[in-house]
Amino acid sequence: MEHTQGQRPRSPSEADTTSKDDAAVLVLPWLRLSEQLVPLIGESGFCALFGRALRLSSPRFEGLSSCDSARPAADLFMSLTRTLNEIGPGQASAANGALLETFTTLLGTLIGEALTKQLLHVAQVGGDGQTHGQEQK
Numbered sequence: 001m002e003h004t005q006g007q008r009p010r011s012p013s014e015a016d017t018t019s020k021d022d023a024a025v026l027v028l029p030w031l032r033l034s035e036q037l038v039p040l041i042g043e044s045g046f047c048a049l050f051g052r053a054l055r056l057s058s059p060r061f062e063g064l065s066s067c068d069s070a071r072p073a074a075d076l077f078m079s080l081t082r083t084l085n086e087i088g089p090g091q092a093s094a095a096n097g098a099l100l101e102t103f104t105t106l107l108g109t110l111i112g113e114a115l116t117k118q119l120l121h122v123a124q125v126g127g128d129g130q131t132h133g134q135e136q137k
Contacts, residue, residue: 023084026096027077032123033103034073040119047071049110053103061095063087 030050037046051069058065067083070076084092108116 022089023081023092026084026092027081029100029123030077030080033120034077036119036123037107038073043073044071047073047076049106050076050103053099053106056106057095057099057102060098061087061091063091064095064099 034043034046037049041049047069054064054067054069063083063086066086068076068079070079080096084096087095104116104120107119
């Protein structure tokens with residue numbers, strides 16, 4: 001769900017529910033990426049790459065600095081969801097987008113752009129054959 005200017009204000013309880021739903025949706029690409037990458041680079045490699053992307057993205061989005069690049073990946077995703085909930089839906093979407101872009105750039109530097117695109121495509125399409133999320137460039 002996208003939030004745009006001009007929408008009616010929401011009550012605090014309504015905003016909290018939507019924020020939690022939005023954060024959960026924002027974390028889905030990370031879950032799909034981890035499904036593709038952990039078998040290749042290991043969970044510690046995935047978490048290390050995520051941590052580096054987090055450190056590089058934090059100056060632009062201060063809210064990300066509270067996210068913990070913990071291991072195992074399940075803890076990392078819980079921390080990311082909590083952080084995105086805390087910074088709010090508008091900022092969360094932009095911060096998560098920047099984090100994904102930084103992660104993708106780092107991954108491309110390490111394994112090459114062609115393989116990165118292939119992995120992102122598989123993560124985007126998923127095992128069900130349906131396209132998930134936005135197209136990565």
